[in-house]
Amino acid sequence: MFKLIRQEIDAMIARDPAARSRLEIALCYPAFHAIMGYRGTHWLWQRGFRITARFISQIFRWLTGIEIHPGAKIGKRFFIDHGMGVVIGETAEIGDDVTLYQGVTLGGTSPSVNSDGQRGLKRHPTLEDGVIVGSGAQILGPFIVRKNARVGGNAVVLSEVPEGATVVGIPAKIVRHEADDRFCAYGTPIGDLPDPVARALEELGREVKELRGQVAELKTDNKSSGGSDVIADKPRIVASSE
Ligand SMILES: CC(C)(COP(=O)(O)OP(=O)(O)OC[C@H]1O[C@@H](n2cnc3c(N)ncnc32)[C@H](O)[C@@H]1OP(=O)(O)O)[C@@H](O)C(=O)NCCC(=O)NCCS
Structure with a gap:
């Protein structure tokens, strides 16, 4: 008791x-x-x-x-x-x-x-x-x-x-x-509680994941509508023609 x-x-x-x-x-x-x-x-x-x-x-x-x-x-x-x-x-x-x-x-x-x-x-x-x-x-x-x-x-x-x-x-x-x-x-x-930086990073990670998903969807839509592969796998850096 x-x-x-x-x-x-x-x-x-x-x-x-x-x-x-x-x-x-x-x-x-x-x-x-x-x-x-x-x-x-x-x-x-x-x-x-x-x-x-x-x-x-x-x-x-x-x-x-x-x-x-x-x-x-x-x-x-x-x-x-x-x-x-x-x-x-x-x-x-x-x-x-x-x-x-x-x-x-x-x-x-x-x-x-x-x-x-x-x-x-x-x-x-x-x-x-x-x-x-x-x-x-x-x-x-x-x-x-x-x-x-x-x-x-x-x-x-x-x-x-x-x-x-x-x-x-x-x-x-x-x-x-x-x-x-x-x-x-x-x-x-x-x-x-003690780590607002970790929280901000976690939030960024979530946003990057969401954006990647959207890019992948755009690529699939673009290919299925017969368009050129406008969204390249790797980003291309185009030099400015001065
Ligand atoms: C629900 C609870 C446990 C969540 O804590 P947590 O896991 O740290 O969650 P977060 O603070 O990250 O909130 C997650 C989301 O829920 C929302 N949220 C949190 N508590 C909420 C509540 N009570 N009502 C409505 N929305 C709430 C936040 O705004 C946040 O929304 P967002 O993602 O759109 O910004 C906490 O907020 C809570 O209500 N605890 C009870 C505290 C209490 O009763 N204290 C009395 C002491 S006397």
Whole structure:
């Protein structure tokens, strides 16, 4: 039990650049209080004490501004930075080492009861291990956000996110593909922060590749329309006739 609490606190220290000590986390972090409250209410929920679990869960919501339904399933080392306004629905599932920022909703889009009157249908998302969700993002529906995916601040995610992808916007679209299982605060890739020159070179490389593609297309069009090979393989330097 204490080992588990220690693990949760250490995960918070590792992921929040502002955190200094275990004592600070235990006293000042609403996420810590909300997650400890959730662990207790989930225990009660699983044993059938559903109203008690919901009632205690509401008390933690009043105290922390974080609403976690006791029926949700949450893995180890879960961290909610700042926390206010986070809502996690009943059938949401969260893997290990997941990070949410303030104002995130893991919400439902489908009704909880089907046409046969069966209750408790899966209607909230599943976040796999290592997912990071930016502030204000809404993830709505019973689909999967795969391992190590990143969701941008204020994105509205309405469909599955592939492993390691970064999605932004409304509705959310992929802007990066590469998988990375290292944690990076705010979802911003570590390698990108200190080296603007490398970023500029990467951008140039992308443009050169795009231009090469366009030249190749022009060559093919020109040949197929029977024209001369105007675009030579190697650039020719024509001396000026002075
Ligand atoms: C989504 C995110 C993880 C992407 O970080 P990144 O991989 O470094 O991506 P970049 O900054 O290179 O952005 C890639 C593209 O997405 C756009 N973009 C980034 N974040 C965006 C967002 N939240 N909404 C809309 N577009 C966004 C960028 O403008 C850029 O577009 P461009 O290629 O047309 O210029 C990051 O921007 C983000 O939103 N992190 C959450 C931060 C947060 O919630 N902080 C709260 C702390 S309290």
